[in-house]
Amino acid sequence: MPDNSIGGAHLLRRIHRIRRHSRRVHPRVLRAPALIAATALLLTAACTGGTGNGTGTHDRADARPKDAAPGGKAPAPELPASLTGQEPDWTVCPEPSAAQGGGDAPGKGWECATLKAPVDYLKPGGRTLDVALIRKKATDPERRIGSLVFNFGGPGESGVTGLPAFADEYTHLGSRYDLVSFDPRGVGNTIPVSCGDEDETDAAAYVEACEKNSGAVLGQVSTSRTARDMDLLREALGDKKLHYFGISYGTELGGVYAHLFPKNVGRMALDAVVDPTQDDTERALAEAEGFERALAHFMKDCAARNASCPTGPDPAKGGERVRALLERLEKKPVRTDDGREVNSDTALLGITNTLYSGKDGWESLAAALGEVQRDGTGDGLLEMADDYTGGGARTSVGVTPRAAAQPGNSDAALTAISCADSDQRLDYDEIDALVPRFEKASPIFGETSALALYTCTDWPVAGERTTPDVSAEGAPPILVIGNTGDPATPFEGSKRMAGQLGEGVGIHLTVEGEGHGTYGVSSCATRTTDAYLIDGKIPSDGKVCKA
Template sequence: MRRSSRIRRVGVVAAIAVALSLALSGCFPAQHAPDTSTPRSEKVSAALAPFYGQHLDWRACGTFQCAKAKVPLDWSDPSSGSVELALIRHYATGKRLGSLLVNPGGPGGSGVDFIRDSLSYAVDKKLQEHYDIVGFDPRGVGASTAVKCYDAKKMDEYLFGITPGQRGSDQWIQSSTRQAAAFASACKQNTGALLGQVGTTSAARDLDVLRAVLGDAKLNYLGYSYGTLLGATYAGLYPKNVGRLVLDGALDPASSSFDVNLGQSKGFEQELTAYVTSCLKRKGCPFSGSVDDALSTISHLLASLDASPIRNSDGRELGANTMVTAIIYPLYDSSAWSLLDDLFQSVMSGSAKVAFSLADGYYERNSNGTYSDNSTEAFTAINCLDYPSDANPATMRKQATELTQAAPVIGPYMSYGDIGCAVWPYKPTRTPAPIHATGAAPILVVGTTGDPATPYQWAVNLSHELESGHLVTYHGHGHTAYNKSNSCVNDAVDAFLVDGTVPQKDPEC
């Protein structure tokens, strides 16, 4: 399963277009608005009262305000301990409607970093005018009480090491299982009890505490990518507390881990095909012949890297898995496709430099070998609690065949993903199923027809599953649709969040 988040798109675009630095800058007016986060009086159990009734200590952090909130470590036993959630807030610049919580996706993406580093990319000026924009790091993520597994050196080995044996063979599966088990053991040892409590259901319950301590009667929320699953889960748990929810780049809560892998394989294969089609029309394209010829060339290139990796100047070896990551990263946004020209030209000439640069961007790895955040560790920990796994070799091989048939280039490298979670020290806490959120206020679901990471059909499914779901379709490419370049999408989302206007029908942007 590939992580899918709005924040990843920021990294891709920033890597190729310095002109976007204005949108990503943290230069916003100093904030002197009064504290609006008086907690609401909520009817909750005695064990939950300290969490719902807490007062947040907001302090200046640059041009924003930051705080930490406490939530139960274990929602089934609130008295057993607590974890901290990191928050960042940008005050409404005009007539305030309340707080708008924003999640960039992942799972594992930092909402604090997202708002601090790219406020005007996360939300447009109209939402900044009417809402306190609040970013948060979910439990296990970033500056909140976090999942910890490996140091940087071991993370390099885990992410970029070459697995011995032919892909899918007994030797390869056994070796992959040992690697996954070692990683899981380190996560348990270095994280402790939190590791079994970072699932989306617990994180959604945390949102209700944040709603209350921010002083809001209803939750107003903008979730991108994985953030849509978090938001939909909240709506299912607390339908009467739903305010105005927008879910952009939707996951389908009913999808299994294999369904997700299959959907993403098809999505990235579709975008890779679109890239190749465009490339062949340009001068300097690294491919020639037909689209099928180019895709076949990429398949053979990946197979050759599996058989004979290319050593990078820092000693890491470029295998097919890392190459697929390097390919997928620019596919999140069509404006980054030119990076694929450089990638394929570089690798076909025997250099791994561009490939590792892109893969490092995807994994938030710095040039000095350190990692900027724990998003990779959190991604695995959250997914392993959210999706039951089946690592039976016969099942995985059957699924690998199906993935390869559906997406001949990408599919083989999206296979065998259940190995990591099959050895996880904690059992899943969520069973994939439709979420209806019966009784909830209207919920806006935004889907992009050419979204490779969260395929459009998932948005269609979620909008139908939610009793009060309303679909907004964007006909275009890229991951997520709001606040990009389509005024139709922005108009629909802003009218909903600011005025409460529900589209009478899909605007088909």
């Protein structure tokens, strides 16, 4: 099955930025090999959210977060009844806006609405914003549990377009839950961040455009604030507890929510888990190592199955072949049937995209690499890259959310949310000094990840924290799922998330598999998650799902 997660595309986004912003780097970075002569602007961070008080069917003490103000510096003032007592006006969904990615309306059964939230939770009586919502009611209303809120990752992806795109994966859950999602702050139709021309190639001009177009909201799009918006959404949905399914970056958002509102957590499942203990540098390094490891797994499988494997009969030497191919494509791109060229950046994007999908993409990756070596054409690699970027023909190879919708304002939102979250501001000398360490850890993906750390270097707004606090004492058990072969959010991070949530709170499930995300891919993980979310059946901590 294809990867059903929108999020976690950190390295993919960086490589995509290489293609679209090939000169957006500090002059020093231009000394890098041509494969990454210009790196991506985007290193993921977080989003925002949450309410400050909570009223309604539960008492105020349970609803009040431990760290009420964004960043946890002071208690947030109580919200007015005009916000806590909202009842969304659900209507037929229109076509997605350009910021949401465009396309067709989601169709029958889908309803959309907006939710008022304070722009600044420290000034709850001040200006408000509209959070864009979408839902599909439970198909078995007599046994309805409540609402199940989704965040598919990013940050920067629209939940209003993402949920309909992947709803077929959650049909079983949709029988007992209203399926609900939303556009987080800065994304889609919720105070969308705009950085002007996304083809702008000058770094300073790009940052200046972000500040000019969206300066008033850049400080209000952090993950902590979106977590507060989620609690306001819970109240508007009429749910005493928030039932939540977070994937990739959505796991970080879920962890932050659990920290702020532990007594308001219902059944929460976190899949493809972001490591909450790592700063930007550590996370980027782990991600590069994860993709290097995933590629090694592919090459080992390829050598065992295919006598003419394009990466050779010895997996230990396969990386050398891939690097040689990328260097050759940088010097001399290959043509495709539609007249476009595949250079090293496009090839690396296609390879990375396919690794997200795990074993489902391995056969196609082998064929695409073989095509380049044998025929000198790049149609297979181009299709894989197009599946991510949304350009060109759609195929079933390495399907990602990019094949389901155009990107909308996701690139600008990713930058803004990441930099609103992270307080890490490395200068160019510091980043340059990191490159050898990254290259040693990941010869193929390392330099791209290292150079992308300059994303927030000149950002006009300070970040909230170095790492997110996800400690959630008092919360009920939360299911934390880690896949041993996940390239984008390596397995080790899921164990750390479970530990950081707290003893008796983080319940860890290991899945022995490949690719980013497990639900709908591993039958064992899917059954375990369904049993937890639908029946409240908590698996034993440390349970292992075999491939």
